[in-house]
Amino acid sequence: KPLVISAIEGYNATVFAYGQTGSGKTYTIGGGHIASFSDELKGIIPRAIHEIFQNITEHHNIDFHVKVSYIEVYKEELRDLLELQSTSKDIHIREDEKGNTVIIGAK
Numbered sequence: 001k002p003l004v005i006s007a008i009e010g011y012n013a014t015v016f017a018y019g020q021t022g023s024g025k026t027y028t029i030g031g032g033h034i035a036s037f038s039d040e041l042k043g044i045i046p047r048a049i050h051e052i053f054q055n056i057t058e059h060h061n062i063d064f065h066v067k068v069s070y071i072e073v074y075k076e077e078l079r080d081l082l083e084l085q086s087t088s089k090d091i092h093i094r095e096d097e098k099g100n101t102v103i104i105g106a107k
Contacts, residue, residue, distance in 0.1 A: 004051040008064075012100070015044055069106040083107040 007013040017025035031043030042050075056064050070081040071091065078091040083106075091105040 001051060004048050004055070008052065008055050014101075015048075017044075069103060071103055071106055078103070080106050 003013045003015070015029070017029050019025050027043065029043050029045055031046055032038075032041035052066065056066075068082070072079045072081055078093070080091055091103060094102055094104050096102050
């Protein structure tokens with residue numbers, strides 16, 4: 001929740017899932033099968049989306065702009081999971097003028 005609240009306040013928010021193959025990263029991020037989602041089986045993404053849009057509906061007098069990137073890093077190659085036609089050559093990790101890490105080329 002603190003990360004979602006910071007994002008709603010205007011800060012950029014990033015979640016990294018790191019670990020060995022088979023360690024549960026996908027499950028942690030996404031959760032169980034979508035048809036059987038109970039609250040206990042929801043991953044980080046469904047919980048965060050629920051919190052974000054719950055906050056947006058509670059603040060109906062404020063205009064919100066929500067932008068999401070979903071990037072996979074595997075064997076030092078980047079893949080935009082929301083734009084499957086992109087290639088790893090289209091996406092780059094850079095540092096901006098303020099020292100923030102940014103991903104260039106994600107849709």
